[in-house]
Amino acid sequence: MLTCAEFLAEFGDYVENAASPDVRAKLEEHLHECKSCQVIVDSTRKTIRIVTDSASFTLAADKVEPIVRDVMARIRTKKR
Amino acid sequence: MLRELANAGERGAILTVFDFMSDILQAWNEALPRDMKAAAVYGFVPNLFLCQRQLPRAVEAEECLINAVVVCGNEMSRSHKEAILRCVAEVQKNDYCRTLYGNALPAASVGDSALFIFAIKLARFAPWFSKGDTSALKEWGFNDESLLEAVATIALGHMLCTLADGLSPVSDPRLALACSAEFPLVPEPTDWVETQGPYLSFPAEPSEKSPSYIFFRQEYGFLPNLFLVQSVRPDLVEAEARALENLMLPEDHLSRIQKEQILVTLSAANLNTYCFTMGCQVLSVLGALPGESDEIIAGQYLGQLSPQDKTLLDEAVKLGAFVKGSRGRFDRERLRTVGFTEAQIVEAVAVAGLANFLNTLQAGVGVVPDFPPPRTFSPKDLYPSDEKSRPISDATRPEDPDAEIVTCVQSGEIDAFEELVRRHSRRVYGILAGVVGNMDDVQDLTQDVFLKAFEHIGAFQRRSKFSTWLTSIAINTGTQLLRDRKPSESLSESDEDEGFCPRQIQDWAENPERLVAASQRDELVRAAVLRLPEKYRFALLLRDIEQLSTEEAATVLSISIPAMKARLLRGRLMLRESLTPYFVRRARES
Ligand SMILES: [Zn+2]
Numbered sequence: 001m002l003t004c005a006e007f008l009a010e011f012g013d014y015v016e017n018a019a020s021p022d023v024r025a026k027l028e029e030h031l032h033e034c035k036s037c038q039v040i041v042d043s044t045r046k047t048i049r050i051v052t053d054s055a056s057f058t059l060a061a062d063k064v065e066p067i068v069r070d071v072m073a074r075i076r077t078k079k080r
Numbered sequence: 081m082l083r084e085l086a087n088a089g090e091r092g093a094i095l096t097v098f099d100f101m102s103d104i105l106q107a108w109n110e111a112l113p114r115d116m117k118a119a120a121v122y123g124f125v126p127n128l129f130l131c132q133r134q135l136p137r138a139v140e141a142e143e144c145l146i147n148a149v150v151v152c153g154n155e156m157s158r159s160h161k162e163a164i165l166r167c168v169a170e171v172q173k174n175d176y177c178r179t180l181y182g183n184a185l186p187a188a189s190v191g192d193s194a195l196f197i198f199a200i201k202l203a204r205f206a207p208w209f210s211k212g213d214t215s216a217l218k219e220w221g222f223n224d225e226s227l228l229e230a231v232a233t234i235a236l237g238h239m240l241c242t243l244a245d246g247l248s249p250v251s252d253p254r255l256a257l258a259c260s261a262e263f264p265l266v267p268e269p270t271d272w273v274e275t276q277g278p279y280l281s282f283p284a285e286p287s288e289k290s291p292s293y294i295f296f297r298q299e300y301g302f303l304p305n306l307f308l309v310q311s312v313r314p315d316l317v318e319a320e321a322r323a324l325e326n327l328m329l330p331e332d333h334l335s336r337i338q339k340e341q342i343l344v345t346l347s348a349a350n351l352n353t354y355c356f357t358m359g360c361q362v363l364s365v366l367g368a369l370p371g372e373s374d375e376i377i378a379g380q381y382l383g384q385l386s387p388q389d390k391t392l393l394d395e396a397v398k399l400g401a402f403v404k405g406s407r408g409r410f411d412r413e414r415l416r417t418v419g420f421t422e423a424q425i426v427e428a429v430a431v432a433g434l435a436n437f438l439n440t441l442q443a444g445v446g447v448v449p450d451f452p453p454p455r456t457f458s459p460k461d462l463y464p465s466d467e468k469s470r471p472i473s474d475a476t477r478p479e480d481p482d483a484e485i486v487t488c489v490q491s492g493e494i495d496a497f498e499e500l501v502r503r504h505s506r507r508v509y510g511i512l513a514g515v516v517g518n519m520d521d522v523q524d525l526t527q528d529v530f531l532k533a534f535e536h537i538g539a540f541q542r543r544s545k546f547s548t549w550l551t552s553i554a555i556n557t558g559t560q561l562l563r564d565r566k567p568s569e570s571l572s573e574s575d576e577d578e579g580f581c582p583r584q585i586q587d588w589a590e591n592p593e594r595l596v597a598a599s600q601r602d603e604l605v606r607a608a609v610l611r612l613p614e615k616y617r618f619a620l621l622l623r624d625i626e627q628l629s630t631e632e633a634a635t636v637l638s639i640s641i642p643a644m645k646a647r648l649l650r651g652r653l654m655l656r657e658s659l660t661p662y663f664v665r666r667a668r669e670s
């Protein structure tokens with residue numbers, strides 16, 4: 001049976017549902033017994049979801065064309 | 081009998097999953113084998129079906145199909161059909177089904193190898209499948225009936241793999257590990273032949289009194305070509321009608337519309353014009369076809385759905401044939417989190433399984449649409465910007481969608497660069513915002529990155545995708561600015577701080593998103609991400625915010641894949657730590 005530390009070192013693929021079947025079985029065996037690791041898995045997945053869905057670093061849609069315009073203007077000036 | 085199981089399922093909710101599974105496994109195996117067709121086929125009830133206990137009618141639908149395809153039908157031997165199922169599991173790289181048919185081995189005759197080539201082509205490259213593939217098999221003595229049997233078996237194999245992908249059953253303790261099996265190598269098709277189907281003639285007229293005929297008349301208003309062409313096997317059509325009836329009509333869990341939407345979306349993802357057309361027709365009869373029919377390209381269509389339904393389709397489409405891996409694995413947890421029940425999730429997976437069954441069946445028999453298609457799909461849709469159409473395979477990476485434009489720019493067409501700026505400005509901006517933090521500089525800096533890319537594009541060697549290369553420039557530009565500002569800080573700061581250990585172990589809310597408004601959430605995430613040490617921040621930025629694959633992100637950062645994974649996990653855990661206070665379960669909720 002894994003310790004919590006071993007579990008936490010190995011569960012990276014598991015939260016992405018990408019762990020190999022035997023790793024997954026090993027992790028789930030621990031998870032089955034350990035409430036705190038369950039919480040960590042659950043909240044890590046939710047963290048990923050929140051980060052993935054956030055628009056924290058998103059360029060506003062109406063800013064795209066001005067950037068395209070400016071970049072192309074700068075390139076054409078340079079080339080001339 | 082099945083109802084008892086459903087009740088047992090409710091009682092079982094308080095037991096842990098594993099105890100519960102083994103209890104039911106035992107109960108089901110001991111008490112019910114004679115009543116389960118699956119038990120008759122497999123000698124026991126595989127976990128694939130046990131884990132659908134919340135939805136007995138889905139199991140019934142699947143059993144109907146398994147029975148009709150594998151047990152009935154005498155053109156091919158049972159062991160041949162099981163070898164095909166194994167072959168499909170290999171093609172789909174599905175470990176569960178590989179083990180389920182672990183003892184099925186391809187026989188050695190040359191005719192068999194033609195059959196497996198046929199199976200692999202259809203299971204893996206369905207949109208490229210053409211009349212020629214069918215003719216090849218006819219040379220080995222296959223007639224319409226045996227062809228139909230082969231196609232239906234391949235379609236069934238696809239369905240079983242879909243179920244296993246979506247439900248992730250634990251492997252069956254009764255089964256030994258699969259023995260290794262060699263199947264012929266089928267090269268990726270590079271060209272694509274447009275052929276007119278159907279590939280089978282349908283000599284038999286369906287009886288107007290048959291239950292399936294009545295079912296299609298009542299529920300669809302006509303007998304779809306896909307079923308008409310199978311009229312040599314009325315029992316198979318019957319089983320398909322039962323499966324549709326059991327899965328699509330009841331509305332006790334998902335609505336009919338939700339299910340038809342899954343069918344349409346998956347058919348589009350599988351590039352199946354026939355099933356897409358049929359699904360659109362049904363949706364329009366149900367009054368649920370939004371906008372002009374030719375606007376139903378997946379993206380625009382999804383935009384008009386509720387967030388919950390959008391998530392449903394978003395996940396369901398991951399079970400399609402050509403998206404495997406590229407859109408991530410099917411995520412049940414995510415569906416749970418947006419409020420879908422266990423039974424609804426099982427139903428969604430079962431419907432996806434049926435959709436893939438019908439898609440593969442259609443591709444194999446090649447029937448033409450019953451209505452003018454709102455959109456025609458072809459292998460070209462996989463690579464819209466590419467002249468040659470090539471499938472996505474795990475061996476060769478998909479070609480760079482920017483390749484053509486890059487060639488133009490490299491050969492002096494300055495104007496072509498405009499499209500590259502348009503395509504990638506959001507990513508470049510996002511990377512820079514995450515690296516430098518200060519939003520004021522970022523738009524100017526974004527322009528600088530594109531100017532640098534333009535200046536150096538002649539030196540771009542295509543060892544990576546253009547977007548990966550551009551992302552490296554963005555990371556370097558941002559880092560340089562940081563160094564200029566604070567020369568003291570360096571990337572190689574106190575490295576492997578092994579001691580990091582999560583401290584917060586409070587349970588998070590079921591729907592943490594509901595606790596904090598979106599704009600506030602963006603601000604929280606922004607601040608928390610910017611507080612992360614650089615190396616974890618960059619890993620998280622590339623993978624979770626800009627959604628690069630692990631491989632691409634490792635390339636950008638010039639680190640190994642294990643190092644990338646370690647940094648990402650650390651970053652995610654640190655972020656989790658600082659977000660926990662905002663998203664823990666409130667007293668009222670628990
Ligand atoms: Zn633990």
